[in-house]
Amino acid sequence: MASTVKHLKAEAVFPIAGGPFIQFPSRRSVVHSTKGIVACTQPLAAEAGQRILKMGGNAADAAVAVAAALNMTEPSSTGIGGDIFCLYFDAKTQKVHALNGSGRSPKNTTVEQIRGELGVSASTRVKIPSHSALAVTVPGAPAGWVDTVEKFGSGKLSLEQILTPAIELGEGGFPVSELSATFWQAGEEDLKRASPNFRELLKRDKNASQFARAPRPGEIIRNPALAKTFRALATEGKKGFYTGRIAQAIVDVLKLTGGYMELSDLEDHMNQGPHETKPISLKFRGQNISNTAPQRVANGSADGHFVELWEHPPNGQGIVALMALGILEELERTGKILTFAQEDHNSAPYLHAVIEALRIAFADASWWVTDPEHSPVKPEELISRPYLAERAKLFDKDKAQNHTNGQPGPSPAQNHSDTVYFAVTDKDGNGMSFINSIYEGFGSSIIPQGCGFTLQNRGSNFNLGPDDHPNIYKGGKRPYHTIIPGMITHGEESERALHSVFGVMGGFMQPQGHVQVLLNMEVFGMNPQQALDAPRICIAAGVPTGGDKQIGAVFVEEGIDETVVKVLAQMGHDVQVVKGWERGIFGRGQVIRRHVDEESGLAVFSGGSDMRGDGCALPA
Numbered sequence: 001m002a003s004t005v006k007h008l009k010a011e012a013v014f015p016i017a018g019g020p021f022i023q024f025p026s027r028r029s030v031v032h033s034t035k036g037i038v039a040c041t042q043p044l045a046a047e048a049g050q051r052i053l054k055m056g057g058n059a060a061d062a063a064v065a066v067a068a069a070l071n072m073t074e075p076s077s078t079g080i081g082g083d084i085f086c087l088y089f090d091a092k093t094q095k096v097h098a099l100n101g102s103g104r105s106p107k108n109t110t111v112e113q114i115r116g117e118l119g120v121s122a123s124t125r126v127k128i129p130s131h132s133a134l135a136v137t138v139p140g141a142p143a144g145w146v147d148t149v150e151k152f153g154s155g156k157l158s159l160e161q162i163l164t165p166a167i168e169l170g171e172g173g174f175p176v177s178e179l180s181a182t183f184w185q186a187g188e189e190d191l192k193r194a195s196p197n198f199r200e201l202l203k204r205d206k207n208a209s210q211f212a213r214a215p216r217p218g219e220i221i222r223n224p225a226l227a228k229t230f231r232a233l234a235t236e237g238k239k240g241f242y243t244g245r246i247a248q249a250i251v252d253v254l255k256l257t258g259g260y261m262e263l264s265d266l267e268d269h270m271n272q273g274p275h276e277t278k279p280i281s282l283k284f285r286g287q288n289i290s291n292t293a294p295q296r297v298a299n300g301s302a303d304g305h306f307v308e309l310w311e312h313p314p315n316g317q318g319i320v321a322l323m324a325l326g327i328l329e330e331l332e333r334t335g336k337i338l339t340f341a342q343e344d345h346n347s348a349p350y351l352h353a354v355i356e357a358l359r360i361a362f363a364d365a366s367w368w369v370t371d372p373e374h375s376p377v378k379p380e381e382l383i384s385r386p387y388l389a390e391r392a393k394l395f396d397k398d399k400a401q402n403h404t405n406g407q408p409g410p411s412p413a414q415n416h417s418d419t420v421y422f423a424v425t426d427k428d429g430n431g432m433s434f435i436n437s438i439y440e441g442f443g444s445s446i447i448p449q450g451c452g453f454t455l456q457n458r459g460s461n462f463n464l465g466p467d468d469h470p471n472i473y474k475g476g477k478r479p480y481h482t483i484i485p486g487m488i489t490h491g492e493e494s495e496r497a498l499h500s501v502f503g504v505m506g507g508f509m510q511p512q513g514h515v516q517v518l519l520n521m522e523v524f525g526m527n528p529q530q531a532l533d534a535p536r537i538c539i540a541a542g543v544p545t546g547g548d549k550q551i552g553a554v555f556v557e558e559g560i561d562e563t564v565v566k567v568l569a570q571m572g573h574d575v576q577v578v579k580g581w582e583r584g585i586f587g588r589g590q591v592i593r594r595h596v597d598e599e600s601g602l603a604v605f606s607g608g609s610d611m612r613g614d615g616c617a618l619p620a
Contacts, residue, residue: 030529030606033619037607038062039590040422041077041505041615044174045069048165049424052157053620059424059432060088060152061162064145067436068166068230070420071453072223073174075201075442076183077505078420080229080241082438082456083137084144085312087279087487087501088152091429094496096487097152098279098312101144103137103269104371105459106261107476114473115464117258122465128457128473130440131194133259135457137479138269139250141436142233142241147274152432160234167234170227170452173220177614182581184214187442191454194445195253200225200452201442226452242270249448250455257446268476277372280379281310282322286329287523288339307499307522309514310487313379314369318484320511323361325518326388327395328353336397345524346560348567349397351537354519355554355573356401358512358539360391370471371478377470400572419483419510421503423590425605427620431501431592433485440507482507486514498594500528504610506587509538513587521593528591528608528617535559536586557586588613 031037036059038049048069049062057065063086071079084101111122114134120126128135149159176184191198192212202212203221215221232240241247247266254261283306309325311318331337337353344350368377381387394401419437438444443456461480462473471480488499500521504513513536520531535557556565558579569575578585588610597604607617 026611028529028533028609028611030527030608031617031619033605033607034427034602036424036426036620037592037605037617038066038422038424038620039592039607039609039615039617040066040070041420041588041590041610041613042070042073042177042180043614043616043618044073044169045422046616046618049422050618050620051165052162053426055161056154056156057162058152058154058428059426059430060148061154061157062424062426063422063432063434064148064159065162065165066422066424067141067145067434068163069169070422070436072166072169072226073177074180074183074420075223075454076180076187077438078436079438079443079453080141080145080226080233081139081453082436082443083140083458083481083483084434084436085316085481085483085485086144086148086435087310087312087433087485089431089487089489089498089501090152091498094493096279096281096310096489098277099144099147099151100275100277100312100315101140101147102315102458102478102481103140104265104476104478105137105462105473106259106265107268108262109260109475111464111467111473118464120464122467124465126464128460128462128464130457130460131190131444132457132460133254133257133444133446135460136254136259136261136444136446136455137459138261138265139241139456140269143238143269143274145233146238151274151276158234159237163230163234167227167230170223170230173222175218175220176215178217179614181215181217181219183441185216187445188214190442190445191447195257195447197253197447197449200447200450201454223452225450229451229453238270242266246448246451249451253446253448254455277313279310280313280319280322280383281308282326282383283308284325284329284518284522286332287519289522307518308489309518310489311514312484313372314375315371315478316481316484317365317369317508317511318486318514319369319379319382320358320361320365321484321486321514322383323364323388323391324354324357324511324515326383326385327357327360327392330389330392331357331395334392336392336395340523342524345520346535346564348564348571351564351568352397352400352571352573353395354515355537355539356395358515359401360394361511362508362539364391368470369480374474374477375470398571419505419507421485421505421588421590423501423503423592423607425498425501425592425594429498429594429603431487431498431594433487433501433503435483435485435503435505437483437505439482482510484510484514488518500591500593502589502591504587504589506585509585509587512536512538513589517589517591521591528593528606530608532589532591532608532610538585555585557583583612586612588615590615590617592617
C-alpha cells in the first residue's frame with residue numbers, strides 16, 4: 001500500500017493523494033434491523049442487495065446481486081473472472097452449508113512444463129509470477145453464482161432479476177468511490193501491460209481519445225462490456241460463460257499472453273456441477289464465553305457454554321482460524337495464558353498469544369492446505385483436540401518462536417487486500433457469508449476482449465517444489481486459496497441458531513481477522529462495529545535465511561499502545577507500526593450479528609462495516 005500512494009494523482013475530483021487515510025475520523029453506529037441487512041465495502045453494491053431483499057429474494061439471492069455489483073464498482077478486488085466460496089445458514093433446517101466455487105489449473109499442463117517456462121528447478125522456492133498468464137486458473141465465480149441461486153435461493157427471482165442492478169450500473173454508469181479509485185489507480189499500469197484490451201476497464205478523457213486512465217473519486221465510469229457478460233450469464237446460465245463468445249475470448253487472450261487454457265477446461269468446470277462440501281467448525285469454550293456477551297438462541301434460552309466458528313474447508317485457509325482458536329483454548333486450559341479481562345484487549349500478553357497461535361496454525365496450513373481431492377490429510381485431523389494440544393506445546397509465553405510442522409516452507413502469511421467479503425441476512429433468519437476474489441490487485445490484469453473483466457491469478461499460490469508438497473502444481477488441480485467466509489452459531493445441532501455472519505478480507509490476513517474479530521465480540525464484549533474498528537495485528541511471512549528461518553514481521557495498526565509495541569519487540573517480535581493508507585493490509589471486514597429481543601421475541605440483526613473500506617451496513 002505504501003507504493004500505491006506515490007502514484008495517486010492530485011487532480012482527482014476529491015483529492016486523495018498525500019493526505020491521511022482518514023483525514024477527519026468519523027463515527028459509525030451499529031445498524032439494526034428486523035428484516036435483514038446487507039454489509040459490504042461499497043454502498044451501491046449494498047443497495048443492489050437491499051433491492052433484491054425488498055423484491056422478496058432471500059440472503060442467497062441478494063448475495064449474488066452484491067457480488068455482481070461489486071464486480072462493477074470494485075473491479076480491482078473482485079469479479080466474475082475469479083473464484084467464490086460461501087457459507088449459508090438455512091434458518092429452517094438450522095444447518096450450515098458450504099459451496100466451493102474455485103476453479104482449476106489447465107488440465108493439459110504439468111509442473112515440469114511450468115518450471116521450464118519460468119526457468120526454475122524443483123529446489124528453487126518460487127511461485128508463478130502473479131501477472132503471468134500461467135497463474136490464471138479457470139474462473140469459478142460464474143458457476144458459483146448460478147449454483148448459489150439454484151441451491152440456496154428463494155426461487156422467487158430469476159438470475160436476470162438478480163443481476164439487473166449490476167447490469168444497470170455497467171450500462172448507465174456510476175460514480176467511483178474513494179478507496180476503489182485508489183486501488184484502480186494503483187493497478188492502472190498493470191492493466192496496460194497485461195493485454196491489449198486494457199481500455200475496457202479504464203476511462204477515456206473527453207479531449208484525448210487515445211488516452212486511457214483509471215477513474216478518480218466521484219467520476220462516472222461505465223462498463224457496457226461487463227454488463228453484456230452479465231446478460232449472457234443471466235439468459236443462458238453457465239453455458240453463456242463457459243462456452244461460446246466469452247469462453248473463446250478467454251482462451252484467445254491467454255494464448256496471446258502465454259497461457260495454456262483450452263475450451264475444454266472451461267466446459268469441464270461447467271459440467272462438474274455445484275461443488276457443495278461439508279463445512280468445518282470448532283466449538284470455542286475458552287475465555288469465559290458465558291460471562292462476556294451471552295445471546296438468546298432460538299428457544300429463548302442463553303447458551304453460555306460455547307460459540308461455534310464455521311469455516312469453509314480446504315482448499316481454503318479457514319482451517320487456520322479454527323486451529324488458532326483451538327490452540328488458544330488449550331493454552332488457557334493448561335495455564336500458559338490468562339483468562340483475559342476486558343482491560344487486557346490488545347495488551348502484550350494477549351497479542352503475543354494470538355500471534356504465536358496463528359504462526360503455528362499457518363505453519364501447518366502452508367504445507368497441508370491444497371485441493372481436497374489431492375490432500376493426504378483430512379481437515380478433521382488438523383483441528384482435533386489431541387493434535388491441537390500437541391501443537392500448543394510449541395508456545396513460549398515469554399518470547400517469539402519459529403514454528404514448523406517438520407516440513408519445509410515458511411508461513412505463507414503475505415499481505416494483500418484484493419478481495420471482497422460481504423454478509424447478508426434476510427427477514428426469515430437465513431444468513432449468507434460470501435467472498436469473491438480475483439486475488440492480487442486486478443488479478444492477472446488480463447482482460448478477455450469484449451468481456452469487461454480481468455482473469456484471476458490464483459495459480460500463483462501453487463508450489464513449484466518440492467515434488468512431495470501437497471500443494472504442488474498439477475494440471476486440473478485447485479490451489480491453496482486465501483479467501484474464506486466465516487460464520488458463528490450458538491447451540492447444539494438440534495437447537496442451532498445463527499449468531500453472526502462475518503468475515504475479514506485481505507489475502508492471508510483473513511483467518512487472522514476472523515480470530516481477532518470473534519475474540520473482540522466474545523471475549524471483550526464489543527458490538528459488531530466496535531469489533532471491526534478496533535486496531536488489529538497482521539503477521540507476515542517468515543523468510544528463510546541460510547539454514548535458519550527468520551521470524552516474519554508483525555504489523556501493528558496505529559492505535560495500539562506504544563508500550564505494548566515495545567514489550568512485543570522485547571519478546572523477539574519484529575514489530576512494525578502501520579499508519580495511514582498502509583492500513584489496508586489489515587483487511588476490510590463486515591459483521592452481521594443476530595440476537596432475540598427479550599420482550600417481543602423478534603430476531604434483531606445488528607450490522608457493522610469496516611471503516612477501512614468505503615462500505616456500509618444497509619438494512620432491508
